[in-house]
Amino acid sequence: MTMLTILTAGPYTSIQDKGRTGYQALGVPEGGAVDPDARITANWLVSQPPETAGFEIFMGGFSFKTDTALAIALSGSLSDQLTITPAFGNARTEPAGQTIWLQPGDQVLVPPLRGSNLAFLSVSANFDLPPVFGSVGTSPNARIGGLDGGMLRAGDRLPLRAITPAPKQRQLQAECARLFEPQTIFRLVLGPQDFCFESDQIEKLTSSDWKLTTRMDRMGLRLSGPSLSHKINADILSDGIVKGAVQIPGDGQPIILMADHQTTGGYTKIASVISTDLPALTRLAAHRAIRFVIVSQAEAEQLARQKAALLSKVLPMEYH
Amino acid sequence: MRQPVWFACGDTGLLLDFSGYGPGLGQVAIPATDRAKLTRKARQLGQMMREKADSGAFRGLTDIVPGLCSVLFHYDPVIITAAELKQIVSLHLEQLDLSQQTPARLWRLPVCYEEKFALDLKDVISKTNLTPDEVIALHTSRILEVAIMGFLPGLGYLTGVDNALHLPRRSEPRTFVPQGSVGLAMDQTVIYPLNSPGGWNLIGRMPIPLFDQKRENPILFSAGDQVSFYAVNADKYKELVASCVDGNLPICPEQADEAAL
Numbered sequence: 001m002t003m004l005t006i007l008t009a010g011p012y013t014s015i016q017d018k019g020r021t022g023y024q025a026l027g028v029p030e031g032g033a034v035d036p037d038a039r040i041t042a043n044w045l046v047s048q049p050p051e052t053a054g055f056e057i058f059m060g061g062f063s064f065k066t067d068t069a070l071a072i073a074l075s076g077s078l079s080d081q082l083t084i085t086p087a088f089g090n091a092r093t094e095p096a097g098q099t100i101w102l103q104p105g106d107q108v109l110v111p112p113l114r115g116s117n118l119a120f121l122s123v124s125a126n127f128d129l130p131p132v133f134g135s136v137g138t139s140p141n142a143r144i145g146g147l148d149g150g151m152l153r154a155g156d157r158l159p160l161r162a163i164t165p166a167p168k169q170r171q172l173q174a175e176c177a178r179l180f181e182p183q184t185i186f187r188l189v190l191g192p193q194d195f196c197f198e199s200d201q202i203e204k205l206t207s208s209d210w211k212l213t214t215r216m217d218r219m220g221l222r223l224s225g226p227s228l229s230h231k232i233n234a235d236i237l238s239d240g241i242v243k244g245a246v247q248i249p250g251d252g253q254p255i256i257l258m259a260d261h262q263t264t265g266g267y268t269k270i271a272s273v274i275s276t277d278l279p280a281l282t283r284l285a286a287h288r289a290i291r292f293v294i295v296s297q298a299e300a301e302q303l304a305r306q307k308a309a310l311l312s313k314v315l316p317m318e319y320h
Numbered sequence: 321m322r323q324p325v326w327f328a329c330g331d332t333g334l335l336l337d338f339s340g341y342g343p344g345l346g347q348v349a350i351p352a353t354d355r356a357k358l359t360r361k362a363r364q365l366g367q368m369m370r371e372k373a374d375s376g377a378f379r380g381l382t383d384i385v386p387g388l389c390s391v392l393f394h395y396d397p398v399i400i401t402a403a404e405l406k407q408i409v410s411l412h413l414e415q416l417d418l419s420q421q422t423p424a425r426l427w428r429l430p431v432c433y434e435e436k437f438a439l440d441l442k443d444v445i446s447k448t449n450l451t452p453d454e455v456i457a458l459h460t461s462r463i464l465e466v467a468i469m470g471f472l473p474g475l476g477y478l479t480g481v482d483n484a485l486h487l488p489r490r491s492e493p494r495t496f497v498p499q500g501s502v503g504l505a506m507d508q509t510v511i512y513p514l515n516s517p518g519g520w521n522l523i524g525r526m527p528i529p530l531f532d533q534k535r536e537n538p539i540l541f542s543a544g545d546q547v548s549f550y551a552v553n554a555d556k557y558k559e560l561v562a563s564c565v566d567g568n569l570p571i572c573p574e575q576a577d578e579a580a581l
Contacts, residue, residue: 021382021383024383024385024394025366025384025385025386025469025542025543026473026539027469027470027475027476027513027539028539030383132538141472141516142472142473142514144473144533189328189331190328191327191328191329191335192327192328192337195341237339237341237355237388238387238468238470239387239390240329240333240335240385240386240390240391240394241392242329242330242332242333242392243330244330244332245329245330262470263470263471264387264468264469264470264471265470269329271330272328272329272331272332272333273330274330274331275330275331275332275397276331297328297331297402298401298402300330300331301397301401301402303331304331304397305397305398308398
């Protein structure tokens with residue numbers, strides 16, 4: 001059986017795909033790659049359908065060995081490079097954002113990332129893992145997906161199936177690479193519980209600098225900045241939650257909810273980061289400063305459609 | 321009754337809230353019986369929309385999540401807009417017939433309330449002024465309703481708990497609560513589907529996994545189902561745990577009597 005063997009897992013690397021759609025009413029998190037733009041582009045570079053599972057790598061420090069020939073590609077952190085060390089001979093470096101060819105015995109290292117906090121590495125094969133609720137993606141809090149529901153560890157062995165026989169040599173074009181330029185202003189749609197805040201608190205949300213803290217994982221990322229106070233308190237009747245929701249708990253410090261967020265919750269959500277901007281937020285490292293601006297729900301929808309149109313234009317999906 | 325209110329959740333969610341809170345009203349307190357009714361109505365609308373979406377009547381609805389007095393529609397903005405979705409849902413809301421409710425399932429679940437599983441029983445006794453036997457009697461006396469799901473796969477928030485057992489959460493949440501633990505907090509009780517952190521007051525343990533990937537239906541109960549508990553001793557508990565191996569499910573639900581709630 002063909003295998004990838006994990007040599008070093010890095011601080012927070014996991015198998016991710018498109019996630020689980022339609023099970024949140026049962027308490028099952030949506031999951032999936034927190035940066036779908038990186039997943040879609042990396043998969044395109046290895047001639048795989050956009051929803052295919054690959055490695056989601058926070059901060060880097062990830063390496064593995066292949067016992068078979070295949071293509072790989074790194075996206076999400078386009079200025080970083082990979083080191084490929086063959087079984088015999090000299091190591092070489094390869095850039096992100098293009099198809100890279102591996103031979104049996106090759107070792108691949110994604111060094112500590114400098115261009116981004118997050119990268120996605122795709123392979124021209126499928127992981128031979130049992131899907132749970134239609135996905136092999138890992139949700140560590142629910143302990144589902146991946147190898148055993150957890151993050152990857154050194155020594156893990158991942159069986160492969162359906163290796164693509166002849167992936168195309170591809171490279172991300174400038175128009176597409178622009179999606180991965182660092183962003184510091186993020187657009188919000190107000191609601192669902194903006195009415196739990198006086199207008200001066202909404203003003204504070206959009207006029208302040210917010211810093212990302214080290215408290216970030218697949219469930220959410222916590223910001224620090226001026227405290228936002230509620231009219232009454234932080235508690236609401238528990239309701240459903242979307243990715244990108246900006247939750248304001250009792251301490252007034254926002255938490256932006258990510259792919260593995262709880263499906264329902266009882267804290268006020270003042271606004272939501274729009275789907276177009278959320279991937280760029282996941283690429284920012286701790287201590288970076290960001291700002292928010294408000295758009296309407298209709299404007300946000302328009303932006304989502306524009307991005308989808310751009311992706312289908314720059315990533316023509318004719319496979320093989 | 322107040323009109324339901326729509327709220328935006330970014331460009332991928334639309335919340336329909338039946339509690340009537342919102343601009344100008346703030347966070348209103350709703351009596352428990354009204355809350356249960358509104359929660360059922362929201363849930364039933366969600367079910368109806370799920371059936372319509374599954375039948376292919378429209379596209380772009382990606383998930384439907386019932387909350388307390390609300391239902392969240394997740395949607396794909398590339399396929400459908402919030403404005404279109406509002407129109408479709410509003411149309412169905414008018415047709416919603418609460419008498420046409422699908423019969424709920426009633427799960428009679430065993431709980432071992434013995435000391436080794438009832439980690440917070442001492443606390444619960446001192447806060448409620450009840451004896452251990454009274455705590456067990458009250459916890460097993462009612463038919464409860466799975467109001468909503470959340471937190472972990474298969475975890476349901478059960479409402480209808482006797483007033484004497486209403487308690488605040490523990491001031492210090494535990495970093496580790498074992499799978500199957502039965503907890504009390506506020507006016508609710510829960511069973512933990514997995515080992516996890518948690519702040520509820522633990523009074524026993526339930527041997528049947530709420531979530532087991534080996535089962536054909538990995539999740540045991542869902543929102544709208546009814547649950548009642550009965551006490552078992554440690555030997556019976558062990559026997560039931562053993563009978564759940566390899567995805568085996570040693571119990572099955574009964575048809576619920578709606579009037580029991």
